[in-house]
Every structure is written in C-alpha cells, then in structure tokens.
Amino acid sequence: MEIQSCVTILNEWDIVAARQLGRNVAKELGFGTVDQARITTAISELARNIYLYAGQGQLCIDRLNEQGKTGLRIIAVDEGPGIPDIRKVMEDGFSTSGGLGAGLPGVRRLMDDFNIDSNPGEGTDIRATKWLR
Amino acid sequence: MRIPILKLKDCLLVSIQWELDDQTALQFQEDLLKKIHETNARGVVIDITSIDFIDSFIAKVLGDVINMSRLMGAKVVITGIQPAVAITLVELGIRLDDVMTALDLEKGLEKLQQELGD
Amino acid sequence: MYNEIISHIKNRKTEIIEEWIDRVKEAADERMISVVSEQVFQGTSYEFVDLILLNLDENNSEYKSKLEMFSEKIVRLGWPITFVVSGLRTFTHVVHDDLIQEKKISKDREGEYLEFLDNWLAPLSNEIIHTYASTWEKTVSLQKIALQELSAPLIPVVEHISIMPLVGTIDTERAKLIMENLLEGVVSHRAEVVLIDITGVPVVDTMVAHHVIQAAEAVHLVGARCMLVGIRPEIAQTIVNLGIDLNKFITTSTLRKGMEKALEMTNRKIVELEEVN
DSSP states (O other): OEEEEEEEEOSHHHHHHHHHHHHHHHHHHTOOHHHHHHHHHHHHHHHHHIIIIISOEEEEEEEEEETTEEEEEEEEEEOSSOOSOHHHHTSTTOOSSSSOSOHHHHHHHHSSEEEEEEETTTEEEEEEEEEOO | OOOOEEEETTEEEEEOOSOOOHHHHHHHHHHHHHHHHHHTOSEEEEEOTTOOOOOHHHHHHHHHHHHHHHHTTOEEEEEOOOHHHHHHHHHHTOOOTTOEEESSHHHHHHHHHHHHTO | OHHHHHHHHHHTHHHHHHHHHHHHHHHSOHHHHHHSOHHHHHHHHHHHHHHHHHHHTTOHHHHHHHHHHHHHHHHHHTOOHHHHHHHHHHHHHHHHHHHHHTTOSOGGGHHHHHHHHHHHHHHHHHHHHHHHHHHHHHHHHHHHHHHHHHSOOOEEEETTEEEEEEESOOOHHHHHHHHHHHHHHHHHHTOSEEEEEEEEOSOOOHHHHHHHHHHHHHHHHHTOEEEEEOOOHHHHHHHHHTTOOOTTSEEESSHHHHHHHHHHHTTOOOOOOOOOO
8 A cells, every 4th residue: 555745846945845855755654753853854864866977866755564564755757867886876985076974874774664776767766665664 | 044053142043944955055165164264253153953863965055165164264163953863874885074063052161161261 | 074073072082182191291391380280171172162152053153262262271270382383283284193093084084184184273273273363462552651760760869969869771662762761850959960870781882981971962962961870890891992072071880989979069069976974
C-alpha cells in the first residue's frame, strides 16, 4: 500500500515546500521529533541537490506499509547531468558545490535505507527510507 | 521576511522564530555583519529554540556568520539548539566544535559576559 | 488408500503408539528423557494420534483449531523442536512398518504409501514448527522491548550536573536511543555538565567510541559539557591501541573523580563540615 505526494523542484522555495510536505507526512505517520528532524533534513539535502545540480526535478514522499511496518520513503528524481562516480560522492567530505560536503553520506546516516541510481547524462534517482520504530 | 536584530548594551540579540529559507538566511548574514559594524558590538547571542531542523546549507551559513563575526571582533554564542536538531547535525556529519553554545538565551548571555571578562 | 490406513491405525492404535514410544525413547538422549515425563509423553502421543485421525476424517475446520491448540500445548511443554520433529518422522515410519508387517500393503506399493504418509503428516509438522518459530519471535521482541526499557536513564544528581550510567553492550539502535534520552534529559534538567559513566560497558570498540563521541558533540550543541568517566585500564588500552582520539574530552577513571571535576567546572566543591564540640 503506497500513497504518494510530490513536489516539483524548480527554485529555492520549492525546497521549503518539499520540507514542509515531508514534515507533515512524518508527523501524520507518528514519527517522533528526532525522526521528524532527520526526515526533514534529509529532504532538504536531497531537494537542494536537485536545485543546485540538475536545475529541476521531482521530490516525492511515499507512505509505506509493508509487512506490518510503517515507513516513509523519499524519492528524489531528476534528469540532470547525473553523477559520474557514485562512490566518490558517497565519501565524507566530498563536495562540488562549496557546501559542507555533508550531503549524500549524511542523508544515508540520517535514514535507514538508502539507494542511489545514476548515469551520466541521464539523471539521478535517489530513494531513502525511514521506518517507524 | 527579515530577522530582527536587537541591541543590548554591547551585545546583539537575535531570536530566529521561524523556519529559515535560503534567502532569509543569507539576508540575515548580511544584516548581522552590518549591525556589528554599526554598533561595535563585542558579542552576539543567536537563539534558535524555535528551529526544528538545520540542514547543511543553514549550518554553513551559521558557521560562516560566526567566523565572520569573529573576524570583526564579536564573539557568537548559539543558544537553544533542540535535541532533535543536535542529533541530526551530528549524524549529518556537520562539525560545530569551536562554536560556543548554551542551553538558553539567559545562559548564553551569562557565558558571553564571562568570555568578554565583565 | 485413506480408508485402509485409517481403519488400520484405528485398529492397531495401542500397538502403534507403544512401538512409537519405544522408538522415540531409543533415539532420544538421556537429557531428553529426564525432561519429558513418561505420563505426559504417553498422554500427548495418544492425543496426537487422535488428532491425525481427525485429519483423515475430512472434518477440516475442527481439525485446524485442534491442531493449533495441540501445537501450542507442545510448545508450552517445552520440548525441544528437534525432538518433536524427529518424533513425527518416526511416527510415519512406525505406521509404515506396521502396515507392511501386518501385510496390508504389498512390497511394490511400499514407496507409494510412504510418500502418502509423508504428505499427510507434513502440514502437521509445518504447523508445529510455525508455532515454535512464532513463540520465539514473540519472546525476542518482548526481550527487545525489555532491553529498551532498561536503556540508560539520565539522573540529575545535583543542580546542573547529571549522570548517565551505561550498562551492557551498545549497538547502533541502542546508541540512538541513548543519545535521544541524553539530550532530552540535558535540556529538561537544564544540566551544564553531563557525566557518561562507561564502567558497565564490557567492550569499547571503535563503534562504541564513535557513538560516545557523537553523543558528546550533540551535548555540546545543546549547550552543555560532556565528561566520560569510568575508564578502566583495559579500556584505556584498547582506546589508545585502536587509535581513537578522545583528547577533546575530559575523561576520568572513576565516577567519583568525575563528580569532583564536574563540581569544579560549575564552581563548587564538596567540603567536610567541622565537627561541633
């Protein structure tokens, strides 16, 4: 069973909209304040990546219900330049934008499951899930 | 919307009351530095009790503004970081080791007075 | 085929059960025999045979609920699962052998019968294994909850100073819970110094150290200071040998020293009262 809500990321304000959507869904599913902060932060990082590197894309929130477990999945999809070396961006401290370089490895630490799929020239598909404890 | 910056003796007080978007954060950076320059403030307390998350961008803006203020001779104390925010920052891998922190505005001011040797 | 077997088992119930019990006893080791009392074992065996005969009587709804009750009873008796499963297999063989011995089936159809018996009893042993497994799962999840409840309280000992004693092994999930308790506690007790006591942590490896360092960083962010106390000699050795950098921390070997230090940090000290003459 999945219910999906999406935000199209075109400008900085859409990052805020994506965060708000995620926070609301997290609250609704019964996540605690710490997990809410984790989810909101992860969404903010992923949405900002889309805005900075791909220019535009979509950020969707899935409500999951699998085998009696409730969860929230963030899906960030864009058709931007893609990531040539995924292993490298998953290293701590690597950044191409002059930020803190906490981006993707940080998101992986905040969430329970993390999956990234990217081909140069074709775009990027990142999925990150948090399960209700 | 701009974040108000108040002056109390030789200190500046800032209370961030709503979720920061990128523009507001950058505007705040600019406003605070300008105000430090105008008032010759020696200390700044930034209270973020109402903020329920900080991502790497906002963390960078905050970290930058602290370093910039230091260059201009003002010490910054961040107060009221929520437990959830602290945990998220640490898990995200963001280091704010050198930043002075305090539980709340009152303790932040106390700490600043101590640091400034009053 | 059904009817032949049913009537055969019904007719020779006592013989079959006795043979079965003998064989199971032969196969079981000493320990097992002391756990399983003769009386209970016989009673259960009869109950079991009645149950599988019910299965063949095509009265399925009654059979299902009876089977569930029977499985639960077996689990409650505390018999090891290997004993029960091999007992079921033995039963198949006993019935089969008896059928041959009594010349109910010809040699050439032997395999066919054995297969039929196997298929007939398989759902039964599945149900019993399932009951065992779900009982274990339930126990594990209950223990998990119990362990969580046991996890790390933050104790406000004196004003501005709190202590968190850590006991037992720390895994990632527990570490997260500890961190949440710690930070919520620091804020609600308005602590200035927190002592994390690791006297009760058996092993401090890189992972545990990493969690403790993260906790200390988070404590710093909410505006308090963190001290690591209860560092035993062997823990000091592993920390240095593993190359873990705890230099940014204030650490002490005992909680007592840590407490004195914490009082010092909050501009206080313990004084002995002069004796009143």
